[in-house]
Amino acid sequence: MPKTIEFIKSAVLAKDYPLHNLAEVAIAGRSNAGKSSFINALAKGKVAKVSSTPGKTRLLNFFNMEDSYVLTDMPGYGFAARSVDEIEEWNAMIETYLMTRENLVGLLLVMDIRREWTADEELLKKFSDRRGFPMAVALTKADKMTRNHMNQAVAKVKKMSGLSAVFAVSSLKKEGQDEIEEYMYENWVKP
Numbered sequence: 001m002p003k004t005i006e007f008i009k010s011a012v013l014a015k016d017y018p019l020h021n022l023a024e025v026a027i028a029g030r031s032n033a034g035k036s037s038f039i040n041a042l043a044k045g046k047v048a049k050v051s052s053t054p055g056k057t058r059l060l061n062f063f064n065m066e067d068s069y070v071l072t073d074m075p076g077y078g079f080a081a082r083s084v085d086e087i088e089e090w091n092a093m094i095e096t097y098l099m100t101r102e103n104l105v106g107l108l109l110v111m112d113i114r115r116e117w118t119a120d121e122e123l124l125k126k127f128s129d130r131r132g133f134p135m136a137v138a139l140t141k142a143d144k145m146t147r148n149h150m151n152q153a154v155a156k157v158k159k160m161s162g163l164s165a166v167f168a169v170s171s172l173k174k175e176g177q178d179e180i181e182e183y184m185y186e187n188w189v190k191p
Contacts, residue, residue: 031076
């Protein structure tokens with residue numbers, strides 16, 4: 001499994017996506033869910049920009065996972081302080097990527113463990129189902145809960161989503177990332 005991550009490029013349009021033969025895993029999530037912190041925890045260093053301001057990621061950012069696979073960081077959704085036109089452009093960019101990217105083998109939804117499963121998350125699951133690629137959920141900020149509440153949150157998301165691959169992670173405590181990466185590699189990338 002990869003130990004280092006290297007930024008490849010950012011893109012908006014399909015014609016600008018990087019050309020490679022590696023499997024791709026997309027990371028999606030609500031603005032401020034902890035996607036960048038999660039990527040940095042996987043990299044064991046800082047490769048993705050972390051901001052306390054929601055909505056900083058505005059492009060598709062592609063990362064090479066030590067020539068094993070490519071991780072695609074998608075812009076966060078659900079941030080209201082954007083114009084209708086900008087939100088529509090982002091939605092079109094994300095939909096185009098999810099529906100047309102041939103290398104895509106899985107979708108990792110990064111979600112704040114304290115949030116509920118909503119229609120936004122369900123829409124991503126429908127994209128995943130429609131394309132026929134698997135989906136897993138990383139429940140971030142698990143350090144903000146007791147172990148009992150964390151286990152309850154994991155069980156609730158499993159029930160609401162119908163997914164069995166739901167993991168609690170803490171970038172702060174460096175917990176859960178290795179388990180998710182192993183799951184993605186063994187179940188999505190390696191086959």
